[in-house]
Amino acid sequence: xxxxxxxxxxxxxxxxxxxxxxxxxxxxxxxxxxxxxxxxxxxxxxxxxxxxxxxxxxxxxxxxxxxxxxxxxxxxxxxxxxxxxxxxxxxxxxxxxxxxxxxxxxxxxxxxxxxxxxxxxxxxxxxxxxxxxxxxxxxxxxxxxxxxxxxxxxxxxxxxxxxxxxxxxxxxxxxxxxxxxxxxxxxxxxxxxxxxxxxxxxxxxxxxxxxxxxxxxxxxxxxxxxxxxxxxxxxxxxxxxxxxxxxxxxxxxxxxxxxxxxxxxxxxxxxxxxxxxxxxxxxxxxxxxxxxxxxxxxxxxxxxxxx
Numbered sequence: 001x002x003x004x005x006x007x008x009x010x011x012x013x014x015x016x017x018x019x020x021x022x023x024x025x026x027x028x029x030x031x032x033x034x035x036x037x038x039x040x041x042x043x044x045x046x047x048x049x050x051x052x053x054x055x056x057x058x059x060x061x062x063x064x065x066x067x068x069x070x071x072x073x074x075x076x077x078x079x080x081x082x083x084x085x086x087x088x089x090x091x092x093x094x095x096x097x098x099x100x101x102x103x104x105x106x107x108x109x110x111x112x113x114x115x116x117x118x119x120x121x122x123x124x125x126x127x128x129x130x131x132x133x134x135x136x137x138x139x140x141x142x143x144x145x146x147x148x149x150x151x152x153x154x155x156x157x158x159x160x161x162x163x164x165x166x167x168x169x170x171x172x173x174x175x176x177x178x179x180x181x182x183x184x185x186x187x188x189x190x191x192x193x194x195x196x197x198x199x200x201x202x203x204x205x206x207x208x209x210x211x212x213x214x215x216x217x218x219x220x221x222x223x224x225x226x227x228x229x230x231x232x233x234x235x236x237x238x239x240x241x242x243x244x245x246x247x248x249x250x251x252x253x254x255x256x257x258x259x260x261x262x263x264x265x266x267x268x269x270x271x272x273x274x275x276x277x278x279x280x281x282x283x284x285x286x287x288x289x290x291x292x293x294x295x296x297x298x299x300x301x302x303x304x305x306x307x
Contacts (some may be wrong), residue, residue, distance in 0.1 A: 011041050072145040073127065073138075075120035083109060116152075119162070123148060126190070127166050133189040134181060136174070143173035147204070154207055160200055163190050168201040175212040180219040182257055184285040217242055217251065220260035224284055230264065230273065237267035241298065248301050254294065258286045262294035266304060 011023055013034040021036030025045070032042040070077045083106050086099045094102065124145060131141045147169040151157070157165060167190035174181045183201075187194045205212065218239060225235040241263040245251050251259050261284040268275050277295075281288040298304065 013037065013039060013041065015039075072142055072149065073124050075117050075124055120149075120152070123162050123166050126163060127170065130167070130170055130186075130189045134170075134185060136170070136179060136181070140173050140177050140179055141170075143176060144170040147172050147208070147210075150208055151204055156203060156207055160203075161192070161196075164192050164196050164200045165204070166190065167192055167197050168204050171197070171201060172204060172210055172212060175215065176210075178213070178216055178219060180215060180223045182285055215256045217256045217260050217263075220257050220284075221264060224257075224260060224264055224280070228275070228279070228283055230268065230275075231271060234264065234267045234271045234273055237270055238263040241266055241302070241304075244302055245298060250297060250301050255286060255290065257284050258290045258294050260284070261286060261291050262298055265291065265295055266298060270304075 011032055013019070013021070013023070013036065015034075015037060018034050018036035018039075021034060023032055023041065024035045025032050027045070030043065030045040031040050032045065033040045083102060086094045086102060088094060093099075127141060127144060127148070130136075144166075148166055151165055151169060167186050170190075171181065171183065171186045173179075174186075183194055183197055187197045190197070204210065221235065221238050221242065225238070238260075242251075242259070245259070245263070261280045265275070265277060265280050277288045277291050280286075280291055284291075
């Protein structure tokens with residue numbers, strides 16, 4: 001049952017009773033084992049970490065043996081060979097003949113890359129650009145790169161654009177890590193249509209068998225209130241309204257962003273902040289009609305009467 005480690009496949013326990021249990025990784029022993037039965041699935045995992053325990057630049061250079069850790073956000077996972085600048089080991093400039101030879105080597109090194117490698121390079125360049133626009137952390141981008149690699153392996157790229165698949169992978173990664181980003185945010189950052197993004201997202205979820213949890217509505221309350229510079233008391237009242245809505249079970253099947261915007265709108269009225277539903281609609285990306293319907297439902301259910 002033991003196998004050598006490889007990043008090209010997903011490790012799973014073969015027992016039916018263990019399908020719901022996670023796979024646990026022990027980096028010290030270099031093993032991966034089932035969280036249900038404890039069976040060791042993989043051994044001899046390669047150490048991809050970076051030795052950097054030195055307290056000075058000299059110690060750091062002595063301890064570094066493997067370079068930086070591998071990353072899925074690079075087309076070659078950070079293991080490519082880079083032909084450096086036109087200087088020798090002592091820092092002196094190369095001769096004209098040697099410089100010409102190294103320039104030719106760089107050209108042929110670029111031309112010799114496969115088509116799939118060039119495609120991955122373009123896709124991850126786009127992914128890093130979207131990361132900067134949306135302010136997303138590195139671990140979410142790593143998850144998005146992993147989902148995109150699985151999409152390419154499943155041959156789902158035929159008839160679909162690279163931008164839409166990268167955007168769909170990033171949205172799925174945001175859902176998995178509970179990062180509050182809507183479809184409109186991802187579509188604007190990727191410069192694609194929302195309907196194309198939704199279509200490709202449904203395809204990825206179905207073909208790859210992804211199980212995406214619903215967003216936490218409280219995260220959207222924090223996002224919208226921070227963007228609109230609302231008072232802290234207004235934000236806390238919105239959290240309280242949301243909690244009461246959950247206890248009354250009126251948020252099931254409702255748009256999470258619309259529910260957050262409606263809770264904030266009611267909290268603004270209670271605290272005397274005069275902000276129209278149109279501004280909430282523009283900030284949240286939800287129509288003012290939807291917000292108005294959610295507000296009416298909350299008022300009726302919780303029996304809220306504003307002064």
